Amino acid sequence: MTGTETEPELKQLYREFDRAGLVPLWTEIGNIMPQTPQSAARPHVWQWSDLYPLAERAGELVPVGRGGERRAIALANPGLDGKPFATPNLWAAVQYLGVGEVAPAHRHAQGAFRFIVEGEGVWTVVNGDPVAMRPGDLLLTPSMNWHGHHHVGDAPMVWLDGLDIPLVHQLDAGFFEFGEDGVSEKATPERSRSEKLWGHAGLRPIWAEETPNSPLMAYRWSDTDDALEQQLELERDGFATVIGPGHAGIRFTNPTNGRDALTTLRTEMHRLAPGATSATVRTVGSSVWQAFRGSGTAYLDGQATDLDSGDLVAVPSWCPLRIEAHTRMDLFTFSDAPVYEALNLDRRHVTPNPNDR
Amino acid sequence: MTGTETEPELKQLYREFDRAGLVPLWTEIGNIMPQTPQSAARPHVWQWSDLYPLAERAGELVPVGRGGERRAIALANPGLDGKPFATPNLWAAVQYLGVGEVAPAHRHAQGAFRFIVEGEGVWTVVNGDPVAMRPGDLLLTPSMNWHGHHHVGDAPMVWLDGLDIPLVHQLDAGFFEFGEDGVSEKATPERSRSEKLWGHAGLRPIWAEETPNSPLMAYRWSDTDDALEQQLELERDGFATVIGPGHAGIRFTNPTNGRDALTTLRTEMHRLAPGATSATVRTVGSSVWQAFRGSGTAYLDGQATDLDSGDLVAVPSWCPLRIEAHTRMDLFTFSDAPVYEALNLDRRHVTPNPNDR
Amino acid sequence: MTGTETEPELKQLYREFDRAGLVPLWTEIGNIMPQTPQSAARPHVWQWSDLYPLAERAGELVPVGRGGERRAIALANPGLDGKPFATPNLWAAVQYLGVGEVAPAHRHAQGAFRFIVEGEGVWTVVNGDPVAMRPGDLLLTPSMNWHGHHHVGDAPMVWLDGLDIPLVHQLDAGFFEFGEDGVSEKATPERSRSEKLWGHAGLRPIWAEETPNSPLMAYRWSDTDDALEQQLELERDGFATVIGPGHAGIRFTNPTNGRDALTTLRTEMHRLAPGATSATVRTVGSSVWQAFRGSGTAYLDGQATDLDSGDLVAVPSWCPLRIEAHTRMDLFTFSDAPVYEALNLDRRHVTPNPNDR
Amino acid sequence: MTGTETEPELKQLYREFDRAGLVPLWTEIGNIMPQTPQSAARPHVWQWSDLYPLAERAGELVPVGRGGERRAIALANPGLDGKPFATPNLWAAVQYLGVGEVAPAHRHAQGAFRFIVEGEGVWTVVNGDPVAMRPGDLLLTPSMNWHGHHHVGDAPMVWLDGLDIPLVHQLDAGFFEFGEDGVSEKATPERSRSEKLWGHAGLRPIWAEETPNSPLMAYRWSDTDDALEQQLELERDGFATVIGPGHAGIRFTNPTNGRDALTTLRTEMHRLAPGATSATVRTVGSSVWQAFRGSGTAYLDGQATDLDSGDLVAVPSWCPLRIEAHTRMDLFTFSDAPVYEALNLDRRHVTPNPNDR
8 A cells, every 4th residue: 555755754653652552553454354254273183093192191191280270281282382272162081080089160251062082980970970981972061060070990091172162262261270189979870960850852841041151061972862863763764854865964063042052162962864964054253173973075165084983173263074984973062153153254255065955 | 991981082082992993901901910920721630531531432432633734722711701721821631543544744933842641653754754652751842843644553552642733723814734644754762853963962963053942852761760859869968959858850051042932831740759849839830730649738829639640730920839749750841931031021939838947 | 613513512512612612713713713804893083172172171161180180081982882992902092181281190910102192381200300292292191000190271272192901901910009199299390300310312320220110201392393305305415314205203112222212112204295105004913193293094994084183093903094294284193003013013015106206 | 180100201291292292281270271261352342532543644655445354453462462452253444434535345254343432424224224323323343244434524524443353263163255345335324224224223124134233233322322312211200220220221123133243242331420430240151341521430350441422442351340320321332241141151249339228
């Protein structure tokens, strides 16, 4: 916007801007107002075969306890300057807990869930309610709920932690409180109290009010598995019950209002029939995907990368994603979609597969 | 408001009002604007031991088919001039279907459900989806859903139909369409398609949108029973999981939004522990209660009446109701509460039991 | 549905039904579940030239005071058995207040408004806040707000009262409380407190919460008139700012949530340019229309009837309505539409005018 | 959490974490999960007496046109590394437009408003609708609305631009499109079309639907001023119509739903009576305040700073703010509060003034 003769005055003006705590828009607009989202985050894959042994090593070397709070190892997106953020809004970590160990109780404004790829024997105690952790389960610890974990099994356990830590950090909205150092509630029931009260489709305790986050703390694999399988079976019977051909999916929701289970995080499980391919989707907002069972190929902005059980993928805002299943493939995913929908900033572009009917 | 000398002129004025299609407020206000609700409807009990044989007799004498549509016998509140209305807004009927009979398909603006006290062998086909009917189940046929019934069992079946017929009649909002004369979809699956898609607590097909009425067409007794039992067990363990001492209850809800399963009707199941007594509640709006299992005493505006399995009670607006269980007692109830809540006309007064802690 | 040989047994069965408080569906279904709404109410017109002198006569003969409460003369739809109901849900009355008279304070669950055709000098005092009444104004007294009126002008005043009395009566939801016999707050400010706080487009006191009914008690004619005129002017400039050609309209809304000003009643003002004709609309739910200024013809189910200033029309559910303006014509209307929308029972059919572009 | 003997292995482990794109939680938790919000942003004041001359200098040296788009000079919070962000979510800039100049049309996902401290003669054209800019007015250009500005007055004009640029940048949700280079719609009406349609309290065009952002593009000072004055007058008359003693305030809202005028930004105007003091408030989420008229002292985390007309203050998340008025003082403020409320992350702590009644 500027001609050459004014350059010395301009430089002087910019110096004065700087002294006055000012920055002109016209030199910055390209970076801060791009024509389409230009995320600093990069599409990236972390392989379970790398993550698991490192988590085991941490289990040997790093005690778990008050201060560090959790033996959680976070995915650090290569575009985000070494920060422990899988995407600009999403935290994803593998957490390791050895036999007999206890992760001390705390609570925080950040919303959290755990998704279990393998192992068992840990109970997470949420506001005094012990919740078993088993493969395929999704467990919630919503914002400001007290929670600690303890391990009564006979082999170490590793799982995925998902949180909105980067979002809450950027929003300067974090509150954190320490609870008891151990976990006093040592019962290990099959079903948590939250499941006893809320684990019935469409049935709500009469006294219950709507809550922003789900009061159901565990979504069990057997249920998820059945829901996915029914969608594919009904598709085979000719009903329009799937996202796309051979592509089933469920969203984990808050039974008090039918919305996302957590206010800031969307959580879903997808199933692709063997050989099925998802549509190519680009979405404003980011996501993390974890292959739960089966194998396939993810196409991230056109780049192919193979996925096996446990592998994790970070998908930045507006990056096209397509997944092709070699075997029957189950994928867990979480995203920050509720944030964009709440602010009217959501946008989505879908390219169907050319060979779909 | 009037002195005697003006009486002839006043009479003349009232005649002219009448000719002009006018009515003064001041002579009517006491009736149309009472200080508290004065329902024309009366608290009333219908006994299953009366209803059942009459339904059987109708089964012998009255064919079911197009025109009459259903062999349904409606509760007619003694205060409502012989109209087939249990309360001013609620329809409750016993429907009887013989072995091999078919109730032809139709649809209507009125929302409907069926609650099964005993028997089995009938499938209701809702928009082409066959839904089994079994004791303790609640089945929905929401507004404008096609539905017919057919009986493949070996003994006649009787159930409770609940609808908003009087409300929709008063609102002049009724639409009705005839469908096929028989029921073409004769499959008798254990689980309907709606259950396969929606019968998982907190799991929602990703492609699904919010709908005003529930997309889940059947709430099964095993689930309801478990939900009630868990509330009472947790109460015994010291948790505040009940409506009142020994009084559990669940509401049937629409999983897409957590609200009532039907837009105009609230549906609930209550369980009282042996010897337990509900609080005395008066509510704006009316309800119908059906004893499902067990026995007890209902106090309607202080009047005691014994209840056994299948007995039905109409509770008018603002009539105090208390229920005392002799045995463990399960009660199904439906009401027009969503209407009042939507219009900001709901009001409720609760008198706790004096001997409650 | 019945053959002749069973007739004696059938008659016997019906007698037993009757004794047991039962009514069969199959003999009643045609009446209670019609294929389209068959309102008992009839389309009807009341002329101002009849109403006004009768109201004056009532002013001479009937004192206003505690007990009768208001000198209000209600439109009684000829189809509704002499009940003082303009339609099954709507109350419409002309209220007459003489110079110096006071209508004593009361409050009730029924929602109310006043619309002023002519005259001035009355203040309605709503929860202690005096609100001036002037031609073209809409004034609210929402459910459970205390209100009384007093007349400080120099000529009697007549206005339209609209309430949901029939609806609340049918719903058995009425509560009524008497207040002070006079009106203690005798101030006669130009602007009420509610207007001072809420009468600014899009501006909301920071401390205010959402309320079910509007906190703004008066919608002034000058504003309404300007809003209507702007729509027609912009239409002439080529913008799509009208309901139909030459047909402007505004809805009175609750500024705290943008919804109808009252929870049970929709209130609107329409303006037709000279010679303009509205589309033919049939709606589930009923309405009352009052010609405010100008003249035209209303077509009710095809029947033409002329309308002049002050004339009132009752439109039953599903009755087609079209209005043709001879002069520029302003029409106030109120309806029970929010009830149907809240219950998912709303339905609407529009036939555009054949000569519209 | 670690003892010394494992240090070499630990270092080795951390190197392997780094290679694998991983970061442990336990070394980072203090920074990323603080006990209360620890914003990098700092409370800061920019004085109008510094801003205005620099804007004028920019007016001489920097042309306005396509590419740089706007001659806007942004407040750069001293804690945010030189980025042009007033707070982590909020953009605030002074924009300067010379006589006869045109800021070319564009649109973007970012929501924007302008608040005018002084000057006149510019019309902003929003989706083809010319909107006059005058002192005290708030003008909106919501997300994805086309807008350009042109100046037909006789003296340069400077105003405040507020946007959610940092938020949308962090969310990677930005879309941007260039429009025409000039502004083709050169009409300069007193009232915009949006004001003609929406500028009437509580009146809504019947055909209008709810929209996420306000359809009213201008909130005029005369209205705002009157609303504030009425609150203080009613307070003097003994009514509870203010935020606190001598402290009035209005929020700019979307008339279609009563919520904030923009989905991501809260906009408000406050008025303090001479000598009045606001309560001390700390809020999760940040805000910017601009003294519009009058003078006073702001206490930011206890630090006093004087404010005169045009001065701007950035308030980071959880920083306590109190304002003391020397004269009658009007303050415009905007914040990211809707973001926190939508995500259930809002929290607020108020310390009343000790000398308040």
